Amino acid sequence: EAGVAQSPRYKIIEKRQSVAFWCNPISGHATLYWYQQILGQGPKLLIQFQNNGVVDDSQLPKDRFSAERLKGVDSTLKIQPAKLEDSAVYLCASSLDIYEQYFGPGTRLTVT
Amino acid sequence: GQQVMQIPQYQHVQEGEDFTTYCNSSTTLSNIQWYKQRPGGHPVFLIQLVKSGEVKKQKRLTFQFGEAKKNSSLHITATQTTDVGTYFCARPYSGAGSYQLTFGKGTKLSVIP
Numbered sequence: 649e650a651g652v653a654q655s656p657r658y659k660i661i662e663k664r665q666s667v668a669f670w671c672n673p674i675s676g677h678a679t680l681y682w683y684q685q686i687l688g689q690g691p692k693l694l695i696q697f698q699n700n701g702v703v704d705d706s707q708l709p710k711d712r713f714s715a716e717r718l719k720g721v722d723s724t725l726k727i728q729p730a731k732l733e734d735s736a737v738y739l740c741a742s743s744l745d746i747y748e749q750y751f752g753p754g755t756r757l758t759v760t
Numbered sequence: 761g762q763q764v765m766q767i768p769q770y771q772h773v774q775e776g777e778d779f780t781t782y783c784n785s786s787t788t789l790s791n792i793q794w795y796k797q798r799p800g801g802h803p804v805f806l807i808q809l810v811k812s813g814e815v816k817k818q819k820r821l822t823f824q825f826g827e828a829k830k831n832s833s834l835h836i837t838a839t840q841t842t843d844v845g846t847y848f849c850a851r852p853y854s855g856a857g858s859y860q861l862t863f864g865k866g867t868k869l870s871v872i873p
Contacts, residue, residue: 688865690848691848693860693861696860750805751804752802
């Protein structure tokens, strides 16, 4: 079975610019997560979707971050405007149930 | 979500030596999951422990869940260079009708050939 797909793999932008990340979860996985992983730390949940509805976005900086999951499949995460502290790897994960999460390869964002 | 503490943060071992990482929580856990992240890679699920005192083995890896379900450990026997990476434990928490994971900061393992 195909894994979680993410693009782009790398992105370099200047502060105050905007950026968008795309994720395609494993087919049939209703739950989709976006995580931020800063170097040397564990993944931190930003937002969780169940089908196309937001379940939890309490840790999403809503003044600059937004996410959507249209039709309950693909998802996009946007940052506008970016700050230096947004430099991190953005991981998308999907799950069929509560047993395990499958992570995509991530997008490494560098904000200069 | 409530935190889990992992120790040590870093571990350097000679190939063939054993390695252990510990995961501790101040509250009782319903279960604990372990993930491995290779350098430059993404987290990959290893195992979930659910029962008090549970011990599970995967080849050279032994996972334990404490009797009080507040701590867990991962032990690797006779490390190999393929074991290099960061090992995370993750605890679940439920909120707003959702089920999510809170990850520890991980233990980064380096294996010296």
